[in-house]
Amino acid sequence: MSTSVADRAPAGEVVLSLAGVSKRFGAVQALSDVHMDVRAGEVVALVGDNGAGKSTLVKVISGVYEPDGGDITFAGRKVTVGGPSEAQALGIATVFQDLALCDNLDVVANLFLGQEQLAGPFIDEVGMEKEAWRLLKTLSAKIPSVRIPIAALSGGQRQTVAIARSLVGSPQVVMLDEPTAALGVAQTAEVLNLIERLRETGLGVILISHNMADVQAVADRIVVLRLGKNAAEFRVEDASTAELVAAITGASDNVVASRASRRSASTQTETHIESGEQDG
Amino acid sequence: MVDQEAPASTVAADLADERLLATHGIGGYGHLMWNRLRSGELGSLPVIVGLAIISIGFYTAEPRFLSSRSLVSITQFAAPVGIIALGIVLVLLLGEIDLSVGSVSGFASAVMAVTLLDQGQSMVVAMLAGILVGVAIGALYAVLYTKLGVPSFVFSLAGLLGFQGALLYVLGANGTRNLPSDSFLVDFTRFQFVTPTMSYVLVGATVVVFVLAQLWGIRQRTAAGLSAPSVTLVGVKAALLLVSLGLLTWYVNIDRGWTYIWVFFVVLVVLMDLVLRRTRWGRHVYAVGGNEEAARRSGIKVDRVYFSVFVACSTLAALGGLLAAGLQTSVSQASGTNDTNLTAIAAAVIGGTSLFGGRGSAYSAMLGIIVLQAIQTGLNLIGVDSSVRFMVTGGVLLLAVAIDSVSRRARSSSGRG
Numbered sequence: 001m002s003t004s005v006a007d008r009a010p011a012g013e014v015v016l017s018l019a020g021v022s023k024r025f026g027a028v029q030a031l032s033d034v035h036m037d038v039r040a041g042e043v044v045a046l047v048g049d050n051g052a053g054k055s056t057l058v059k060v061i062s063g064v065y066e067p068d069g070g071d072i073t074f075a076g077r078k079v080t081v082g083g084p085s086e087a088q089a090l091g092i093a094t095v096f097q098d099l100a101l102c103d104n105l106d107v108v109a110n111l112f113l114g115q116e117q118l119a120g121p122f123i124d125e126v127g128m129e130k131e132a133w134r135l136l137k138t139l140s141a142k143i144p145s146v147r148i149p150i151a152a153l154s155g156g157q158r159q160t161v162a163i164a165r166s167l168v169g170s171p172q173v174v175m176l177d178e179p180t181a182a183l184g185v186a187q188t189a190e191v192l193n194l195i196e197r198l199r200e201t202g203l204g205v206i207l208i209s210h211n212m213a214d215v216q217a218v219a220d221r222i223v224v225l226r227l228g229k230n231a232a233e234f235r236v237e238d239a240s241t242a243e244l245v246a247a248i249t250g251a252s253d254n255v256v257a258s259r260a261s262r263r264s265a266s267t268q269t270e271t272h273i274e275s276g277e278q279d280g
Numbered sequence: 281m282v283d284q285e286a287p288a289s290t291v292a293a294d295l296a297d298e299r300l301l302a303t304h305g306i307g308g309y310g311h312l313m314w315n316r317l318r319s320g321e322l323g324s325l326p327v328i329v330g331l332a333i334i335s336i337g338f339y340t341a342e343p344r345f346l347s348s349r350s351l352v353s354i355t356q357f358a359a360p361v362g363i364i365a366l367g368i369v370l371v372l373l374l375g376e377i378d379l380s381v382g383s384v385s386g387f388a389s390a391v392m393a394v395t396l397l398d399q400g401q402s403m404v405v406a407m408l409a410g411i412l413v414g415v416a417i418g419a420l421y422a423v424l425y426t427k428l429g430v431p432s433f434v435f436s437l438a439g440l441l442g443f444q445g446a447l448l449y450v451l452g453a454n455g456t457r458n459l460p461s462d463s464f465l466v467d468f469t470r471f472q473f474v475t476p477t478m479s480y481v482l483v484g485a486t487v488v489v490f491v492l493a494q495l496w497g498i499r500q501r502t503a504a505g506l507s508a509p510s511v512t513l514v515g516v517k518a519a520l521l522l523v524s525l526g527l528l529t530w531y532v533n534i535d536r537g538w539t540y541i542w543v544f545f546v547v548l549v550v551l552m553d554l555v556l557r558r559t560r561w562g563r564h565v566y567a568v569g570g571n572e573e574a575a576r577r578s579g580i581k582v583d584r585v586y587f588s589v590f591v592a593c594s595t596l597a598a599l600g601g602l603l604a605a606g607l608q609t610s611v612s613q614a615s616g617t618n619d620t621n622l623t624a625i626a627a628a629v630i631g632g633t634s635l636f637g638g639r640g641s642a643y644s645a646m647l648g649i650i651v652l653q654a655i656q657t658g659l660n661l662i663g664v665d666s667s668v669r670f671m672v673t674g675g676v677l678l679l680a681v682a683i684d685s686v687s688r689r690a691r692s693s694s695g696r697g
Contacts, residue, residue, distance in 0.1 A: 084577060084579075085579045088579070096577070099574075100571065100573060100574035100577045100578070101571065101574055102566070102567045102570035102571045102574050102575065102638070103570055103571065103638075104566060104569070104570035104571075104638035104639055105563075105566060105567060105570055109563060109566075109567075113563075113567055113574070113575070113578040113580070114564075114575070114578035114579035114580050115578075115579070116560050116563060118560065121559060122558040122559060123558055123559060123560060123563060125558075126497075126500045126501055126504045126506065127504070129294065129504070129506055130504045130505070130506065133294060133506075145294065146294060147294070165578075
């Protein structure tokens with residue numbers, strides 16, 4: 001697995017950069033001095049316990065909240081994001097956890113909702129359908145027909161539609177909030193493939209997740225938040241689950257760490273050989 | 281690799297998925313229809329079946345029911361309330377309700393009559409005044425809904441009472457106003473019929489426009505590399521349209537022919553259908569009715585959609601009221617009261633527009649009002665008391681809502697939402 005990480009194309013320039021971002025709600029300091037960089041063609045996982053400030057940070061980036069302090073730099077320019085539609089216009093797309101799709105409309109209508117293509121006074125259905133197939137093809141998405149209502153799709157397919165929709169405005173950064181939270185094994189794999197595909201097309205991806213396996217499967221870097229602060233940052237090949245859990249919880253004496261240390265004690269020689277081969 | 285076109289150029293981009301059931305020719309199309317019905321996508325089938333049963337039932341009891349004369353008067357008297365029902369369809373698509381359309385229609389017609397007769401203004405000014413009343417009421421409703429958050433059920437219930445009072449106030453002590461029989465409104469609604477030649481020209485033009493639109497659609501889709509319906513299918517549909525419209529036209533031409541007011545209503549329905557299905561505004565109406573939060577997040581100005589729909593509904597109600605006044609040649613204290621409110625709402629629901637929002641079409645107003653008007657005419661013909669008429673209408677409404685609820689369940693169990 002670690003070899004596949006090394007094979008990945010190097011990440012490009014920094015597209016989105018947060019520096020010293022803080023946000024206060026009354027007496028609660030939800031975010032203090034948070035910094036994070038996202039490069040083109042890179043998947044940054046944002047992890048943290050409940051209440052660590054992940055959602056607040058997502059909402060700051062997507063323009064729902066205005067930060068109290070700190071700078072957001074996007075594509076080299078310092079920006080203020082005044083709302084979700086401004087974020088979209090800048091090139092920051094967000095796929096929220098509850099997807100926000102219209103069950104009664106078909107896939108094409110949902111993909112282009114709010115940004116329909118027009119031919120004269122009328123909606124350009126043919127053009128939109130063609131573009132929909134192109135988008136779904138770049139994601140290698142498995143949607144049987146784009147003319148069936150969203151209600152007829154499975155959870156993974158809906159997630160696919162939501163992610164495809166975030167690509168309609170050709171953004172540079174896509175934020176995915178818990179994209180695999182409600183999915184089964186096969187569907188989760190499908191969504192992880194999508195994230196891989198987003199990276200291949202050169203987008204910066206911010207992945208918010210609770211699932212360490214998912215994070216380790218697709219992320220390049222892992223940013224850990226704890227109590228509204230940067231707790232740690234790992235390159236994915238350097239981080240073990242035990243270290244991640246320790247960084248998230250802020251304690252090293254947890255069950256994952258103790259079991260991992262027991263196991264590594266018994267297999268230490270083996271690991272040494274493996275890493276030696278890689279170095280050579 | 282990702283950007284490559286589909287390897288087999290013979291397969292259209294939208295038919296490439298192997299899980300998609302192929303439909304070939306007319307038989308395949310029929311099969312597709314049958315599958316849709318089974319999964320609860322009934323469309324207008326229940327109404328058409330219902331209409332057939334009603335027609336056969338009344339015809340056996342009283343053959344005059346299906347006479348040319350009776351069909352002409354059914355369509356003529358259905359049109360004004362049908363226009364009101366068209367507004368109700370819009371409001372229902374948002375998952376809201378307007379209980380006050382009858383009162384608004386009465387109030388608007390009273391304003392029109394008073395402007396015409398008491399103020400001595402011209403017919404055009406009087407009708408504009410009536411329409412403006414509808415626009416203003418719709419705007420008021422929209423402000424109440426979007427700014428103050430008053431539920432539509434409540435403010436329209438208030439409007440139901442309030443505008444009935446306004447009708448009485450405007451008419452004053454004199455009560456009824458009789459419209460002069462040579463006025464444009466009375467002439468248009470009561471005495472104008474499409475001549476036989478003109479009617480066949482209209483039928484021919486309709487079919488030609490239909491065929492051209494379909495063929496143009498096929499060309500567009502083929503050019504874009506998507507699947508397109510077969511030309512044979514378009515031919516079959518066009519032939520069916522030509523034969524059914526032609527026969528109906530021939531039949532009503534035995535009597536006086538199509539009334540202007542009915543043709544006006546049908547044109548409104550067709551235009552509304554076009555606007556709902558093919559424009560950005562129509563798409564947004566469906567989106568807000570389906571999932572308001574999703575619509576808002578995708579950048580749709582939700583408040584504007586509500587505003588436009590409430591205004592359109594009240595304006596159509598006012599227009600319907602004016603035409604009803606013309607048809608009755610008078611405005612009285614009973615205008616738009618009685619059962620206009622509920623007939624209009626029932627028509628939209630019977631026609632297949634869901635009470636739950638996001639589902640329905642402009643044609644449901646037309647189908648629903650024909651059903652209700654047919655029942656009324658039929659019961660009148662066989663000499664049944666109006667007490668029975670109310671009970672029958674109530675029963676039909678209940679049946680329609682029950683069908684809506686059952687098909688909704690069938691849809692959700694077969695994954696069609």
